[in-house]
Amino acid sequence: MKENGQDRPAGAPADSSAENTSTNEFRRWIPIVLLVAVMAIGYAEGWYKYLSLANLIRERQDLTEFVDAYLLLALAAYVAIYAVSVALSFPGASFLTIAGGFLFGWLTAGLATIFAATLGATIVFLAARSSLGTTLKARAGPFLSRLSSGFRENAMSYLLFLRLTPVFPFWLVNIAPAIFHVPVGTYVFSTLVGIIPGTFAFAFIGSGLDSVIAAQEAANPGCAAAGSCEVDVGAFVTPELLAALFVLGFASLIPVVLKRLRKKSTTG
Numbered sequence: 001m002k003e004n005g006q007d008r009p010a011g012a013p014a015d016s017s018a019e020n021t022s023t024n025e026f027r028r029w030i031p032i033v034l035l036v037a038v039m040a041i042g043y044a045e046g047w048y049k050y051l052s053l054a055n056l057i058r059e060r061q062d063l064t065e066f067v068d069a070y071l072l073l074a075l076a077a078y079v080a081i082y083a084v085s086v087a088l089s090f091p092g093a094s095f096l097t098i099a100g101g102f103l104f105g106w107l108t109a110g111l112a113t114i115f116a117a118t119l120g121a122t123i124v125f126l127a128a129r130s131s132l133g134t135t136l137k138a139r140a141g142p143f144l145s146r147l148s149s150g151f152r153e154n155a156m157s158y159l160l161f162l163r164l165t166p167v168f169p170f171w172l173v174n175i176a177p178a179i180f181h182v183p184v185g186t187y188v189f190s191t192l193v194g195i196i197p198g199t200f201a202f203a204f205i206g207s208g209l210d211s212v213i214a215a216q217e218a219a220n221p222g223c224a225a226a227g228s229c230e231v232d233v234g235a236f237v238t239p240e241l242l243a244a245l246f247v248l249g250f251a252s253l254i255p256v257v258l259k260r261l262r263k264k265s266t267t268g
Contacts, residue, residue: 103206
């Protein structure tokens, strides 16, 4: 038998092709729907509120003792919490990096954070690409198609710029490449490399946090147990640090500029 000019097996339902298409469409949306659902629950229950400096200061004695006794378990728990927090787009990634530096030292925390953040970001990317990316690609007009093509052509440079410059929200940089169908390998590599400078900078800040808390405790006994020690983490994020990250970010765009200049000289 034929349907719409194509052979159809005898006995097969006339709408089997449409049902398969509908089923595949539904399956593509399952990961992002589950992610958004868990995210909504997390925000409603206030899970992100536990990721605060006050809680770290209040529980620092118990946390440091746990790390000393069960280093590998503590490190695994840190990686899991960080990856889930990134995947659910919870605020406080910078705080978690500082907390990691405080608990594990800047080097160990930096390496663990890079792995955890890349893992969490990749989960979001894959979930968004399977649904949003596929849908937009199928319905994209000429402008979006050209924009997507241009982004993919220079994906590594653009992604490094977005990761290095501390302006764009981390969750937005996780989703945008999915819409433009950036290759998974390019996304993972640029994310891993792009977050290295900022990650180690914040982990280094965290490694010196204990002395700041100790000074506050000496000046205001009992503030650590109450979680009321006045520690301004923002004071550690100096203009020089931000300027360095911006310079690195713009440096990542140099290959794009050179490529365009070569094109102009060739066509000219």
